[in-house]
Amino acid sequence: MSAYAPMLAALIALLAGLAVGKAWERYKLRDGTWIDRRRTRESPHYILGLNFLVANQIDLAIDELGKAAGLDANALEVHMILGNLYREKGQVGKAITVHQQLLQRPNLSRLEHAHVLLCLGLDYKRGGFVDRALEAFNEVLRLDPKNEYALVNLEKLQEEQHQWSEAYDTRQRLSKLADADEGPQNQAILAFLENEIGLEAMRRTDYSEAVRHFQSAINLDPRAIPAYLNLGDVRVAQNNDKEADAIWQQLVDVAPDRAYLAFDRLEALAVRTGSPERFTRLCKRLIDENAQDWRARLALSRHLAASGRPRDALDLLFAALVQNPHALGIHQAIWRALGQLRHEPELVDRYSELTRHAIFYLDPHICVRCRYRSTELLWQCPHCHDWNTFVEERIAPAQDTTEVEV
Numbered sequence: 001m002s003a004y005a006p007m008l009a010a011l012i013a014l015l016a017g018l019a020v021g022k023a024w025e026r027y028k029l030r031d032g033t034w035i036d037r038r039r040t041r042e043s044p045h046y047i048l049g050l051n052f053l054v055a056n057q058i059d060l061a062i063d064e065l066g067k068a069a070g071l072d073a074n075a076l077e078v079h080m081i082l083g084n085l086y087r088e089k090g091q092v093g094k095a096i097t098v099h100q101q102l103l104q105r106p107n108l109s110r111l112e113h114a115h116v117l118l119c120l121g122l123d124y125k126r127g128g129f130v131d132r133a134l135e136a137f138n139e140v141l142r143l144d145p146k147n148e149y150a151l152v153n154l155e156k157l158q159e160e161q162h163q164w165s166e167a168y169d170t171r172q173r174l175s176k177l178a179d180a181d182e183g184p185q186n187q188a189i190l191a192f193l194e195n196e197i198g199l200e201a202m203r204r205t206d207y208s209e210a211v212r213h214f215q216s217a218i219n220l221d222p223r224a225i226p227a228y229l230n231l232g233d234v235r236v237a238q239n240n241d242k243e244a245d246a247i248w249q250q251l252v253d254v255a256p257d258r259a260y261l262a263f264d265r266l267e268a269l270a271v272r273t274g275s276p277e278r279f280t281r282l283c284k285r286l287i288d289e290n291a292q293d294w295r296a297r298l299a300l301s302r303h304l305a306a307s308g309r310p311r312d313a314l315d316l317l318f319a320a321l322v323q324n325p326h327a328l329g330i331h332q333a334i335w336r337a338l339g340q341l342r343h344e345p346e347l348v349d350r351y352s353e354l355t356r357h358a359i360f361y362l363d364p365h366i367c368v369r370c371r372y373r374s375t376e377l378l379w380q381c382p383h384c385h386d387w388n389t390f391v392e393e394r395i396a397p398a399q400d401t402t403e404v405e406v
């Protein structure tokens with residue numbers, strides 16, 4: 001992904017440039033000096049520069065486009081792209097200077113103004129000047145309210161600043177511009193943002209406000225898993241175990257593949273309310289419904305081991321190990337059970353047979369967008385900042401280790 005980022009950005013800049021070019025052509029015609037512009041376009045430097053751009057040879061593209069820009073100081077789009085290329089090269093100061101100079105030009109149309117400001121906002125964002133970037137993107141949107149690129153960048157900045165309500169409003173504006181098939185994705189992101197707003201209310205112990213936001217997240221997206229977890233936590237904080245149990249059970253029904261995220265909570269609740277068998281029944285049900293559910297097996301085995309049944313626990317754990325040979329938690333539980341059984345040689349042999357080809361990881365997860373790795377499930381990627389992109393990583397057995405299955 002990262003290798004393509006500069007090229008992608010350059011292409012987007014180019015497209016933005018072409019859009020501006022259209023508006024600008026009209027302006028130039030009004031001015032009666034469009035021949036200058038054609039000279040730029042037809043110069044070999046311009047064409048070569050674009051070719052280098054497409055081939056991702058940024059330095060050469062800068063050289064050629066720089067020469068093309070030299071032929072015509074008025075060629076707005078060429079200067080704009082040059083500035084963007086400086087930014088991609090990490091020369092943020094230079095990019096800012098180029099784009100600021102373009103903004104000084106008299107007679108910029110509204111659209112041209114918006115496009116140059118957008119470039120400048122991206123420069124500020126890249127340079128870490130958050131306030132100035134926010135200001136620039138907001139100004140772009142004032143000039144061009146449907147600028148999706150400005151909205152996306154604005155939302156990411158707001159998220160970084162933990163301005164969740166503002167980010168929510170921005171995403172809503174984006175979802176109004178989106179095609180129908182992007183609807184579910186937008187709803188899911190809105191739900192994550194509602195969940196963050198709810199968490200803030202929870203931290204100020206404003207429970208009714210927190211409940212409202214978590215509930216709204218679930219209404220937006222029935223698979224808004226963290227909202228179920230948090231809503232139950234608020235109910236526990238309100239001494240309402242019954243409601244907590246109900247919402248976590250609802251999570252299990254809606255998303256059995258994520259039910260394990262509520263295991264600790266459901267188990268503690270079952271024990272606290274004097275009916276631990278409720279939790280073991282749940283685990284058994286999940287295993288019956290999905291033979292692949294190694295997490296339910298692991299949870300159930302922990303229960304059996306604790307109640308003096310290490311042999312039964314071990315059977316479950318061996319079955320779980322076949323499903324996911326790389327989960328460290330299973331191995332640790334196996335060794336505890338083996339210890340309880342005084343390392344019975346036949347059982348130890350079976351374990352070593354099952355693990356012959358395993359490689360160890362702590363519960364590995366990977367971002368499908370940028371391949372960032374994490375040892376737990378994350379809802380927003382700390383690297384690419386996208387929402388809900390993590391999947392459990394399964395690693396192929398040792399004999400074909402080069403391929404990583406996702």
Ligand SMILES: [Zn+2]
Nearest residue numbers: 367370381384
């Ligand atoms: Zn990522």
